[in-house]
Amino acid sequence: xxxxxxxxxxxxxxxxxxxxxxxxxxxxxxxxxxxxxxxxxxxxxxxxxxxxxxxxxxxxxxxxxxxxxxxxxxxxxxxxxxxxxxxxxxxxxxxxxxxxxxxxxxxxxxxxxxxxxxxxxxxxxxxxxxxxxxxxxxxxxxxxxxxxxxxxxxxxxxxxxxxxxxxxxxxxxxxxxxxx
Amino acid sequence: xxxxxxxxxxxxxxxxxxxxxxxxxxxxxxxxxxxxxxxxxxxxxxxxxxxxxxxxxxxxxxxxxxxxxxxxxxxxxxxxxxxxxxxxxxxxxxxxxxxxxxxxxxxxxxxxxxxxxxxxxxxxxxxxxxxxxxxxxxxxxxxxxxxxxxxxxxxxxxxxxxxxxxxxxxxxxxxxxxxxxxxxxxxxxxxxxxxxxxxxxxxxxxxxxxxxxxxxxxxxxxxxxxxxxxxxxxxxxxxxxxxxxxxxxxxxxxxxxxxxxxxxxxxxxxxxxxxxxxxxxxxxxxxxxxxxxxxxxxxxxxxxxxxxxxxxxxxxxxxxxxxxxxxxxxxxxxxxxxxxxxxxxxxxxxxxxxxxxxxxxxxxxxxxxxxxxxxxxxxxxxxxxxxxxxxxxxxxxxxxxxxxxxxxxxxxxxxxxxxxxxxxxxxxxxxxxxxxxxxxxxxxxxxxxxxxxxxxxxxxxxxxxxxxxxxxxxxxxxxxxxxxxxxxxxxxxxxxxxxxxxxxxxx
Numbered sequence: 001x002x003x004x005x006x007x008x009x010x011x012x013x014x015x016x017x018x019x020x021x022x023x024x025x026x027x028x029x030x031x032x033x034x035x036x037x038x039x040x041x042x043x044x045x046x047x048x049x050x051x052x053x054x055x056x057x058x059x060x061x062x063x064x065x066x067x068x069x070x071x072x073x074x075x076x077x078x079x080x081x082x083x084x085x086x087x088x089x090x091x092x093x094x095x096x097x098x099x100x101x102x103x104x105x106x107x108x109x110x111x112x113x114x115x116x117x118x119x120x121x122x123x124x125x126x127x128x129x130x131x132x133x134x135x136x137x138x139x140x141x142x143x144x145x146x147x148x149x150x151x152x153x154x155x156x157x158x159x160x161x162x163x164x165x166x167x168x169x170x171x172x173x174x175x176x177x178x179x180x
Numbered sequence: 181x182x183x184x185x186x187x188x189x190x191x192x193x194x195x196x197x198x199x200x201x202x203x204x205x206x207x208x209x210x211x212x213x214x215x216x217x218x219x220x221x222x223x224x225x226x227x228x229x230x231x232x233x234x235x236x237x238x239x240x241x242x243x244x245x246x247x248x249x250x251x252x253x254x255x256x257x258x259x260x261x262x263x264x265x266x267x268x269x270x271x272x273x274x275x276x277x278x279x280x281x282x283x284x285x286x287x288x289x290x291x292x293x294x295x296x297x298x299x300x301x302x303x304x305x306x307x308x309x310x311x312x313x314x315x316x317x318x319x320x321x322x323x324x325x326x327x328x329x330x331x332x333x334x335x336x337x338x339x340x341x342x343x344x345x346x347x348x349x350x351x352x353x354x355x356x357x358x359x360x361x362x363x364x365x366x367x368x369x370x371x372x373x374x375x376x377x378x379x380x381x382x383x384x385x386x387x388x389x390x391x392x393x394x395x396x397x398x399x400x401x402x403x404x405x406x407x408x409x410x411x412x413x414x415x416x417x418x419x420x421x422x423x424x425x426x427x428x429x430x431x432x433x434x435x436x437x438x439x440x441x442x443x444x445x446x447x448x449x450x451x452x453x454x455x456x457x458x459x460x461x462x463x464x465x466x467x468x469x470x471x472x473x474x475x476x477x478x479x480x481x482x483x484x485x486x487x488x489x490x491x492x493x494x495x496x497x498x499x500x501x502x503x504x505x506x507x508x509x510x511x512x513x514x515x516x517x518x519x520x521x522x523x524x525x526x527x528x529x530x531x532x533x534x535x536x537x538x539x540x541x542x543x544x545x546x547x548x549x550x551x552x553x554x555x556x557x558x559x560x561x562x563x564x565x566x567x568x569x570x571x572x573x574x575x576x577x578x579x580x581x582x583x584x585x586x587x588x589x590x591x592x593x594x595x596x597x598x599x600x601x602x603x604x605x606x607x608x609x610x611x612x613x614x615x616x617x618x619x620x621x622x623x624x625x626x627x628x629x630x631x632x633x634x635x636x637x638x639x640x641x642x643x644x645x646x647x648x649x650x651x652x653x654x655x656x657x658x659x660x661x662x663x664x665x666x667x668x669x670x671x672x673x674x675x676x677x678x679x680x681x682x683x684x685x686x687x
Contacts, residue, residue: 166226
């Protein structure tokens, strides 16, 4: 295979990585369960919330605990944070780990493998890249719920308490899902 | 081995979560149809049961199952067999896990910032893009004579295309077609064949929009051509690159116009109207604008296109349908305009030649009207013909494929096996060789291709990401075409020039 072709493939693979890295979560590795595990757990999804405006803009990340009519509650490393709905500019929730990173690695290896001689790999590099979008883009976004693009109510069902904050809950001593 | 290992672990799954009240329980459970092995029952106190092997006892109004009860800190307080009264549950939750439909999707989205020409930087939606382009000699020089499956912009829109090589002039039995990828795109080709149809003595062969091949004689030019701007006869008399086109409406890109033709000495018999035309860059601009609105989510949109079924695919054709094709009508003896047909060949690069059958006449119609969207079509040649026999073409597969002067057996084998595809990247060129019949001069040639292509996102487009506007291109294309009219008007006059100057070429 010509050197130029190999160089092109490597460039394409690098570019693929750039793109496939778009949808990332700030959750600690292992915090988010995979889809099959998530159905057996009862914690909320991982949410990243930007609120406030201009120089006052803040961000909080953590487990989505509850969504009320006018606010949501996030259990972050500093404790239970309440944010008014009207102050939120953007919120992205991830319900589970889509494992798109593994797919990206698979794609990259597949792409690079076609640059070598002798491998039993009949699929050419561009087809690997095509598979890899698998929409690794779409795969990475499947577990996401984005507020303002989607309704407030959509967030609710991914909260630890989908019915809202339970009465009598000791908010100062809530136990987080490890990793803090 | 590493690939196999990753492949094993790589089953990408998605989860669909539903929540519903006890009142909705019976109905919702039926809709799940046993796909959710785990059932969560949330209580008002914040505690939750997670049950497996569950079932509903409707008579006792209970849910039975094996599982665990968790407190508000999600610590297990009890596990084993449970029988939970429905009225003690405030909310049920199910989670159905399935293999991601994205697995089967093939899309490539790459945001690059390449060294583009200054025209692309200032007019990112005028940047060159095309499906596969095919160059064929007219006897003197190579001409761009075909662009394959221009509307197939996603895997789910893969389609066959047949283009007339009307100006091809083979000099021997050996016939060559140069296939190029001159855009920032990935082209996926399933096959590229020639179709050869015997010509009548002194005549030609034309294809209809539904790929019927008709021998034709008595090609008759119109005596008059009238459009909004006045006389357009000179532009449409010959297939010579001199084209009649108009400007779009400033307020609505879907506004229609009419071009009327008059003929004298119209022959009798089975008649057709020959149209050689290509689109302007309006449709390209709208396509790129749609991609810009999709932005980083373009891959997901394409996935939805693949998994959404026929209704979604039809929605995706919304803009194309609103802009429409070239509708042909003829005036009967009573003055009524009778609709004969429509051609709708997508592609702004190479004019395609088609015939619209008008019908059988004792005295042929002298007036023909074309109705088309303003600023959307470039008409090169219009003529009336007398149609003879309908003929089945001979299909000729490539006998050899060359790349950079060397025989490429792999590419040939891929094009000969329609279960495989040949993928090309920007700058790729292939010379496809065919063996024509012995009396090759007596055949009309057509190019038959099948595949799809994927546009590479330009970094400049990502700034316009807007899910609402992207959705509106599909759900309300008429409104979108009104809103986009002012923006398009700003570049309309120069878009053709910008486009050709920004072709991708290997250094």
